[in-house]
Amino acid sequence: MRHKKLRKFFFYMGVIIVLTYFLFPFYWAVVSSIRPVSELFSTHQSLIPFKIQFKNYVQVFTERPFARNILNSTIVAGSATLLCLVIGSLTGYAIARLKFAGKMLVMLFILSVSMFPQVSILGALFQILKSAKLINTYPGLIIPYIALTIPLTVWTLQNFFRDMPKELEEAAYMDGSGKLSTFLKIVLPLSAPGLVATGLLTFIFSWNEFLFALTFEQLPKMYTVPVAIAMFTGYYVVPWGQIMAASVIVTVPLVVLVLIFQNKIIAGMTAGSVKG
């Protein structure tokens, strides 16, 4: 009996250690963002802030184009996600259900892109986008993001389509429905959960991407959120309070997303890798 209680105690201790490890940096970012400068730059910072101020949150928006950066990220990640789902679901369906020669080759071709080190196409892609006048534009980032996320999208969605019962599609074909209308009217509505799971991953990836954004968007007003946060500098000191405030601002929506769609995100992450 005692033994069992002791084990339970150690187990919950372990849970608390794990939680602290993963969550403390966020707590510290919040605390640092609301501390007055005099307390922030001191060698004896208390774990709990005694004085609270929200100046950093105001300054992030008044002294920097951070609102614009958030808008940029939203436009880029949102468009990339929608377009990727449109293109990826068509291809995923073709691979899961249509019969054609060279399917294996097509799939390998698409999947091979997910192994590409981004840096190895960085220079040439910059030249190509520059000659197409797409540097410092939204499409200059949206199109590369579609290419980066499409392998995973196609892979996850084709797995999803494969698991759907064939009978409904067969019935539609028997009624004389064409491939495209069957896909649009029968398959897509049924695969909404799969689309949401994949869409979330695509969105998170595009929202977080740094290397391409750093290289292809060179004007501060075109920076996406990660580039803006990496580039935060001050005249005399690193503006840690503002960096932490900005970090908290972009973390909150992701936390909400994670809490709401936890199961969907995990399903998307593990699809293919556990089943495959």
Added chain:
Amino acid sequence: MHTKRMDPLHRTDPIYALAFIIPTLLVIGFIAFWPLGQTFYNSLFKSSLMYPQNRIFVGFSNYGKLFQDSRFLNDLWNTIRFSLWSVGIETLMGILIALMLNREFKFRGLVRAAVLIPWAIPTVVSSQMWRWMYNDNYGIINTFLLSLHVIKNPVVWLGFPATAMPAIISVDIWKTTPFMILLILAGLQMIPKELYEAARIDGANAWQRFWSITFPMIRPTIGIALIFRTLDAMRVFDIVYVMTKGAANTETISVYNQWTLFTKGFISPFFGYGSAMSVTIFLIISIFAIFYVKTMKIRLD
């Protein structure tokens, strides 16, 4: 196929298939394969990014120079070092925490969500948060260790090779262990409970149950997670760029390559050299990728 010729579902339909597939092929063709070919072409010249008209054809000599470039070789070693430590520790922690979360307990859903958050936020953000915690003057890590008398003076964590790389690795571990945990957890949940009951009846203890049931059952999942993560770690850029910009012997091949292409090679003739480095990095990663394709049994038909 021949017997079911009349059944529309089983007919070959190359036209529809083509129409459904072509957008994807176009995007990856233009954004991945064309630049890759172009990078290879660029690597045969001595040129700068801004003045491509002044280029000189040099054949494969850029590649020869690369393997005499001690900075590249050093960075390659840094990248391997980073990947081995990071992926190794992540895997161990991933297995431990996944086993823990596989038990039924109160707040399990909450813990699982909390674990997912470091994975979901931008790497740049996590790097900045940790850079602040590692700050030599005002960082919480120094404050904490000083108050415990573990260290006598503040440590400049990101300023010295002995501590900078471990600090960077620690951030990567924090950021990507969640991926390992959730993948392994998904693997654990597919193990039939009956196996454990049978083993318990046979009198196997927890340790024996782990090695004879759990580990063999999750080994394929761990294998795939390992390869995914290794490929990712070999490409590391964001964490190093934000935390040290490659100072204190933390530079990795991606950081060096980006710098060669866009800073050194911007007006001086090193863009071609940088492109040769890009191709080489591509080949190094491909070796791992081929291993990956062979390990993962791709189910296509």
